[in-house]
Amino acid sequence: MVDAERLKKNWSLVAAHGDQVPLYFYSTLFLTHPETRDLFPMNMAAQRDKLVAALGAVVSNVDTIEQVVPVLQDLGRDHRKFGALRGHYPAVGEALVATLEHFSGPHWTPAIASDWAAAYGIVAATMADAADEAAHYAPAWWDAEVVAHERRDLETAVITIAPGRRFDYLPGQSFSLCTELRPRAWRQYTPANAPRADGTVELHVRAVDGGEVSTAMVSLLRPGDPLRLGPAVGRGLVLGGNPPRVALIAGGTGVAPMKALIEQIATAPRPTSLYWGARNPAGLYYLDELRALAAAYEWLEFVPCADEDLFGGGVRIGSPVELAVAHGRCAGAEVFVCGPPGMVESSRKHLLDAGVRAEAIHFEPSAE
Template identity: 75%
Template structure:
């Protein structure tokens, strides 16, 4: 039986060594099992961060492991796109135990080694079983072709892709993308449309500083290029089924507009009142303003309200954040609220809503990381 307190204390000791921990782990893994190196990107900086975050999540919940089982199962399914097989898990476990022993120093004991081995075996078993089950239902990835690339401004593009075979997803879910311009580097993007009969998917992409995939998608990718797409993931923004459907408030920042457009298309099948507030730091960043105004004109149940911190180009939008305006307009009482945008915007909006009396359970957002 795993001693949760002992494991947490040991992880705290190991994690105090910071970046040295993932560096040592991956160095050990690649030296002892060089055949797995091609599964990882050339630049490992982001991957190292993911390792520490994943370990921290598991260890912090080790005494209530059932809470992270869905997360582990999703990781297992998602790792199929990297080519991860059940046979790879023992190699990772060996490198992990070697790393933990190294940074534990004299505090490493047979009891702690047994705890870690048992915890890893549980994680590996859960991930591998989920991956095996998923292999019977869907591909590890989908090949896609870029069929349209609309550069809206210097940093933003709307890209339309067609997958083969068809990729099924729910409005509000996300997919990961990998392009030949940045091999083996995957990033999350959320379809900006509900599933279509022709299987095409719109993606809203904004190039960010240091963003390998986003920069390539905005500046380098062209129609006809091939892209690899991972399976749909996430439940945070998937619309809830309600016995008595309530009004909906959508708060979007930047390209966080994408899932809101998909959800609006979903609501169109069974309309109810929707208020969509879309904000940007500057009005010039509202890259789909004309399209959203056209959508609002088509649906009489949709109230669209753009906003910006400042209106440098006189686009006629009010100042303020989406959450501030929604609260000022008294839209949030009794509504289901869907929230998407940059991390800082989501965190600030969530706090503002809760502090204003909105029940936390009525606020829905996704947290997938990079």
């Protein structure tokens, strides 16, 4: 039996050491089990961040672990693309416990060690079981090819890819992607379309500072280039049930899953509002397509907005969430939010302050 409060206190103590924690963990793992090095990208900076985020998510939900089981199952299925096997999990567990003991110092006790062993045992078993099950019906990864690449501005490209075999996903889900231009570095992207008869997938990619994969995809990727895809994951932006009204709030390339949701809603229309924002109108790289979509669907309202509009771009001034709330589009609606992490968090707070029920606010946590 795991003592949830004891585990959370210990994690707070360890996490206070910041970047030293993942550095120590991976150094220990690779020294004691060098065969695991090839499972990880050559540049480990982003991976180190993921470790701390994942541990924090597990610990914060350790007393209601059943709520994160679907996330752990997604992780287990997704990790097959790295070549991760059930036999690798004990090595990771050993390095993790050694790391936690090191940073706990004199506060480390046999009881805390037992708590961590039990918690990690649940995580490892859940992930490994899901991976074993997935091996019976899905490949570890999908090979795909770039069929179109359209540069919209210096930072953004709309890319169409064609998986070589059937690739299943739900609108709002995402998948990881790897390019030979940046070997073993995987990044998460969300399709901008519901599944199509021809199997092609549209991606909206923005190059971010220090983003090796995104920069390569925007600047260097060309039609005919190969890609590798991981399985679809995530539940936060999936539209379920039959809500009477939907409000979509997006920033930047966060509009991609919103377009996929609109295509899904078109099969069973209901009043839907899309508020999409950027710093200025030049950042609204998909404006013409979305205006055409709104013109084609009488049930769809599209409101482009920006922080400023110095040259009369014909957009509303203000943030997407502020305008959507001010216009009454979120009351009684299921609200979906996607964009940069800071924008998602501030939008959630604004919606809650406006009286929107927490369970009616849908988003994909940034620490997956």
